[in-house]
Amino acid sequence: MAARTLAVLVLLGGLAAGAHWASATGADPAVARYGHLEPSLRFDFPVGPPDAEGYYDAQGFGENFHLGEDWNGEGGGNTDLGDPVHAIAHGEVTFAEDAGKGWGNVVRIVHHVRRQGRSDFVESLYAHLDTIEVEVGDLVSRGQIVGAIGDAGGTYVPHLHFEIRRTPDLPIGPGYSPDNSQWLDPSAFIEEHR
Numbered sequence: 001m002a003a004r005t006l007a008v009l010v011l012l013g014g015l016a017a018g019a020h021w022a023s024a025t026g027a028d029p030a031v032a033r034y035g036h037l038e039p040s041l042r043f044d045f046p047v048g049p050p051d052a053e054g055y056y057d058a059q060g061f062g063e064n065f066h067l068g069e070d071w072n073g074e075g076g077g078n079t080d081l082g083d084p085v086h087a088i089a090h091g092e093v094t095f096a097e098d099a100g101k102g103w104g105n106v107v108r109i110v111h112h113v114r115r116q117g118r119s120d121f122v123e124s125l126y127a128h129l130d131t132i133e134v135e136v137g138d139l140v141s142r143g144q145i146v147g148a149i150g151d152a153g154g155t156y157v158p159h160l161h162f163e164i165r166r167t168p169d170l171p172i173g174p175g176y177s178p179d180n181s182q183w184l185d186p187s188a189f190i191e192e193h194r
């Protein structure tokens with residue numbers, strides 16, 4: 001009995017080691033797709049960079065199940081319409097088009113983050129844009145203008161809806177959800193990566 005138990009434990013240990021080996025050698029689709037990206041060591045805010053000077057977050061992450069942050073100009077009303085929106089770090093543009101009702105023009109960028117010797121990939125998402133200044137496949141640098149603050153075709157008072165996602169290339173998503181397991185608190189993430 002004891003020998004059989006030991007054999008099972010050895011077998012399970014071997015399976016676990018095999019799974020770890022597979023992910024370390026590129027079985028993770030994000031590593032295969034984005035592993036070539038230069039790691040981003042520093043992240044800045046997407047408006048008024050580096051520190052969002054002149055802007056405020058009108059609806060924070062988690063408020064009303066919000067999956068992002070709503071950045072507005074301190075001048076109020078339409079004063080921020082057309083203001084530049086900046087890439088928060090070096091990365092690759094993976095989406096740059098009108099995502100439909102509720103979203104308007106959206107830009108999505110994947111970033112490579114090195115943490116404790118391993119690679120993570122996060123995605124920043126910029127929505128309701130008045131204009132888009134990048135194309136899919138572009139490599140952008142931190143602070144580069146990717147678009148302008150908009151109102152999603154008159155749907156909202158102009159603002160930037162801004163998300164950071166744990167996993168690149170998820171479906172466009174709902175903007176609000178009680179399940180935020182695939183999203184990060186954008187400001188907290190940026191502050192942790194200065």
Ligand SMILES: [Zn+2]
Pocket residue numbers: 059066068069070160161162175
């Ligand atoms: Zn929003």
